[in-house]
Amino acid sequence: MPTHPRRIPFGATLLSAALTGVVASVGMAAPPNDNCTGATPLSEPVTTFCTLGATTDGPPLPPECDEGFGLSFVSDVWFRFTAPMSGDVCISTCGTADFDTRLAIYAGDCSALSIVGCNDDAQGCELASELVVAVAAGETYLVRVGGYESSGCGSLSVSFAGCATCPPSDHDCVTLGAPGCNDVDCCYAVCAIEPSCCAIAWDVACVDATADLAPCASFAYSCNGAPTVPNDCAPECLPLVELGSVPFDTTLATTDGPPTDCDYAKDIWYCIVAPTTGQLEVTVDEASFDPTIAVYDLGTSGVIDPSALPQALLQCGDSRHDGVETVYVAQTSVGTTYLIQVAGSLSSGLIEAGTGEITVRFKVPLVNTGPTLPALYDPNASGAFSLVDLGFATGTLAPGALPSLFAQPFALPQAGTLEPWAIKELHVAACVPGTPGCIGACSPGGADCPPDAVANETLVVVVWNRKGLAPPGPGDQVAVLSFPFPTPAELVDSGPQNEDLAVKIDPPLELAPGDYWFTAFAENDDPGAPPAAIVWLTNASGDVLPVVGPAGPFVYRAPGFPQQGFVPYALDPATQLAPAPGDDPTKLYSQGFRIIGQLGGESICDRVRSKISSADEKLRRVEAKNAQLPSSNPTQFQQLSQAMFQQNAEARALIKDAQDQLEGASVPNPCPTIDTAGVIAKAMLVRDLLSELSLTLAALIADEEVTAEELAIAQEEIGTTTAAALVLLELMAQDASPCPPDLNGDGTVDGADLAVILGNWGSAGFGDLDESGAVDGGDLALILGAWGPCTAK
DSSP states (O other): OOOOTTTTGGGGSSSGGGGOOOOHHOOOOOOOTOOOGGOOEOOOOEEEEEEOOOOSSSSOOOOGGSSSSOOOEEEEEEEEEEEEEEEEEEOOOOOTTTOOEEEEEESSSSSEEEEEOOOOOOOHTTOEEEEEEEEEEEEEEEEEEESSSOOOOOEEEEESSSSOOOOOOOOTTOOOOOOSOOHHHHHHHHHHOOOOHHOOOOOOHHHHHTTOOOGGOOOOHHHOOOOOOOOOOGGGGGEOOTTTTTEEEOOOOOOOOOOOSEEEEEEEEEEOOSSSEEEEEEEEESOOOOEEEEEOOOOOOOOGGGHHHHEEEEEEEEESEEEEEEEEEEEOOOOOOEEEEEEEEEETOOOOOOEEEEEEEEOEEEEEEOOBOEEOOTTSSSSSSSOOOOOEEEEEETTOOOOBBBEEEEEEOOOOOSSOEEEEEEEEEEEEEEETTTTEOOOTOOOTTSSSOOOOEEEEEEEOOTTTTOOOOOOGEEEEEEEEEOEEOOOSOTTTTTTTEEEEEEEEEEEEEEEEEEEEEEOOOOOOOOOOOEEOOBBOOOOOOOEEEETEOOOEEEETTSSOOOOEOOOOTTTTTOOOOOOOOOGGTTTOEEEEEEEEOOOHHHHHHHHHHHHHHHHHHHHHHHHTOSSHHHHHHHHHHHOOOOOHHHHHHHHHHHHHHHHSSSSSSTTTSSHHHHHHHHHHHHHHHHHHHHHHHHHHOOOOTTOHHHHHHHHHHHHHHHHHHHHHHHHHHHHHHSSOOOOOOOOSSSSSHHHHHHHTTTTTSSSSSOOOOOHHHHHHHHHHTTOEEEEOO
């Protein structure tokens, strides 16, 4: 077969963001209209379709359909169409499909098809198809949609007003401007009835047409916020700070957010300004319901335009159903405001709502290979390239086989210190074979292709020392880490198959500055189970060390390490793998991963003590500001209330982190010098108190006309709650001390500690060693009994 001269990427005509939800929701099972006899109605003006998983049952095309590239027509789906009038009808996939489409229209029934028209590549549509045929009113026609050598998703438009190519545009469908609009489905729906909208200008008539067309259903913002939920409406988002842990209750919330790929109801809103360029992690946990999270980019202005929320959406998360949800924004910009929506999932068909808490963190990766980009891939070495997200399979690709690995380089720099780097988190950009759109690059018919069905129990990460470009060997191994296979979280920088496998390392892995290799693969322990594998996504665009040899870029692959070792591996770029135009070809084999950590190791004991001390400091600031709350200066009142809310959130997050450090450690007794049970018990009590405090402060923030009487009541509640929390924090600090009677921390129990006891006599909190509720004779006896050099408990 001759080489197709225009088998090139679609570029701007890739599947639009409007179809992302379609792709995510389609499985690899055959579509319902896979066969001619199952043809579904084709509606005007636009019908979405997917050929993923489709078989080929249409008849061979006649010779007259050969446009110079052959008659290939694969993975077809079928539609029925009854002409409402006689005349010419335009049926098109131009600009709306993510693969090389082919079209044919037939008269008659499936047992006796008579071809009416066909098209492979339409003029001006790159690899998309479009044709005009004459139809008779009342006659039914069968429309066959498939691919030249591939499958994918898109939209099929039907128009009796002629064909109109919808050009790319940077404005929405309700703004006047250049021809076309940036919502492809809406654009084609309008142009099907008003061709001038895509040929001349997007004018008032085009905007008016969007009001009556389903694909153009614009988001009309409205919010009837519940008075007891201060952040029920998006413009009234509660500001958060990094590590701010805030309890919430969505029971009385209304719904005002735009449609997303996550079905939800009863939403509340938070906002935060990125203090640095890095990664944003938003977590909802301890929820009494199934939560969803969405993140919106408001830019550096931070202005919330509710009607523009659909365009500002970065991503949403609804992958778990256990009261926990986490969303990662892998690339944040310093000074940008991010709007965060928390809601209840509707995936079960029920409206979910209840209590929980939200925590946000900004992290600066030590290593970040950047977002992975689509690459040109020809799975059959046939010369038919498609632009897809893809990766290399790692794991046991066949029952009983040794794991297949790929090694990627990274470096940890010298930082003017002898301290090691503490690695706390690992993130692997990957997907699981068998999920929609998860494409693994492999040799045609080769044993390195990922299986469709896998049983992943464990994610294994291995780190080796790196010596230049020499391949890693058994003696170079530094660390082998195993984790329960994580729930994939969607990344924002690509399609739904580009997911984040995130694991936390506790205690952290300490690595000295230097050069390393990194790999990740899936395992399972059952020899009778299906293979274990992930597809580790490649063509990462960030700051990465490419592996380039005399023949070009490659990756080190171990088809059965350690017996066979690592060898250079590359697919033939002439027939199978190539970067998209404009991409850096040296990064073609750079796989996506991120390493989060910090300089310097730190024990769990030290971290817990530090967090308790920091929480105490922040609560004392709340206590001081509470005494300053004015009843007559609204501006100062709001500023102080907001500051108290944020400091309380930070204190609560610190206590939660201290509790999590002790409860989630990978060793049974991570810190023998800490009264672990005492710290955890008090942490739970403190967090309950700070939850009450958060709700009181939120009510103050929402009340722009607070009365002096209301303020006095609120101040008393805040003062009482804060004082009780501070007492518990002082007792926590004693539980976390390696020698509780050494109250001044000088290493000796002596007169200085006795002076502390006498100075605090009769009070609660610090010095109450026996936790009787007051510093008294019992605590004096404990001091005298421990007199002398301090010994750790």
